[in-house]
Amino acid sequence: MDRRVLIIDDDPSLLALLRAELESRSYEITTRTSAEEGLQALAEQDFGVVLSDLTMQKMSGVELCREVVTLREDTPVIVITAHASIESAVAAIRAGAYDFVTKPFDADDLGLTIERALRHRELREEVKRLRRAVGEQQPFDEMVGESAPMKKMFQVVARAADSVATVLVTGESGTGKELVARAVHARSPRASGPFVAINCAAMPESLLESELFGHVKGAFTDARAARPGLFSKAGGGTLFLDEIAEMPLGMQAKLLRALQERTVRPVGGDAEVPFDARIVAATNRDLDREVQEKRFREDLFYRINVVRVEVPPLRDRENDVLILAQSFLEHARSSGRSRVIGLKSAAAERLASYPWPGNVRELQNCIERAVALAEFDHIGVDDLPERVRQYQPATVPSQSTDVATLLPMEEVERRYVEQVLHAVGRNKAFAARVLGMDRRTLYRKLERWAHHGATTSRNRAWQGDHEEDGVAGAHL
């Protein structure tokens, strides 16, 4: 049991009294005389329980409770109140306080309340730990994927989660970078701490700085009270910096400093506040290139690129397209939004051959739409968006009339088969269906092409002829 108790009260004689009483019960006591200082202490380290006066100058105990809930969700707060102000004690409970004690207090009562708060906290943490253990038996159930590149990525994610290093998640738009960031957090020892996300592209530099680092009271016109930043709020957990490549260069310098020093300086203040957050960053840009073109600081790049998770584009994930489609269908069905249970094979073929430039997000939208349109319990080609329905893979036989570039039939066949295989994620049974070919026939052809390099011998002979004769198509 964590026996560290933080006591916040602006009355030094009461603090001394409480300290003596609780130290005699073998608690480890830290005291602060204002809510602001109390929050600061909480941002720096964890306490088993917080004991706070309800009526203080500047920030009240009720406001304090609200801040503690966002800063350290698991830390119970017990408020101390005079008999006369039970109403505000109730307000504190609504704001997230665990319990209250009334002044003048009975030392045994206070001791019991603290013990109960600590036990409550332990139980909560135990429940979270168990949930995590159960979750671990179904690895990545929130991320669907069985293809080789995804399995490889899951391994990297698991390793990243175990380490304390900064993680950089890269990948095209819609590939699932945010899900990966959440998975890194959920599988890390910090899983019971907060996951705090911020989109660096969504804010001007001045706002971003106070969001990330917090500000002191009076730092700017609206800053009526001090506010901790996201680095502090993510204490004990993970801070997710999404779209980090969009961060303005000035802010990049400040971020680099924070990461190097492991402290932040709230806007308007000059004190350095240590933080205890694990950093995960994501971008869909090519950061190496951003560095080359001086839009991203090289030193910051090295700081954040400690462990790299590359999320593969959907077109490289073999059969995952159909597995994902099915899981989105089931999701819609179990949430009562549809009765659709599957895909008609023609629709499945279109999904499998479409290259999905918008990746998983585009597929998800496509399925949501199809589910809404579908008249039957299987999605048909007509339920798919036009771009998917109309998509024609670049046809192999060229439109050329230059005889020299025309291909023998078997080479056309080999290339087309290759294209279909690629489109269906190298699932041969599926490819055979698309090609309207017996599965064994396909296997035989592949076998032959693998051993004899397709029709290369004929190609070579043909080319040889062509060169000798110096006349295009002379062999015809």
Ligand SMILES: Nc1ncnc2c1ncn2[C@@H]1O[C@H](COP(=O)(O)OP(=O)(O)OP(=O)(O)O)[C@@H](O)[C@H]1O
């Ligand atoms: N492997 C997956 N399994 C299930 N759902 C997924 C998977 N990958 C992504 N998704 C879903 O696809 C959508 C897009 O994912 P996410 O927002 O994580 O992508 P992103 O890479 O962050 O995109 P962007 O670059 O546009 O920010 C989300 O709704 C997410 O739940």
Ligand SMILES: [Mg+2]
């Ligand atoms: Mg994203």
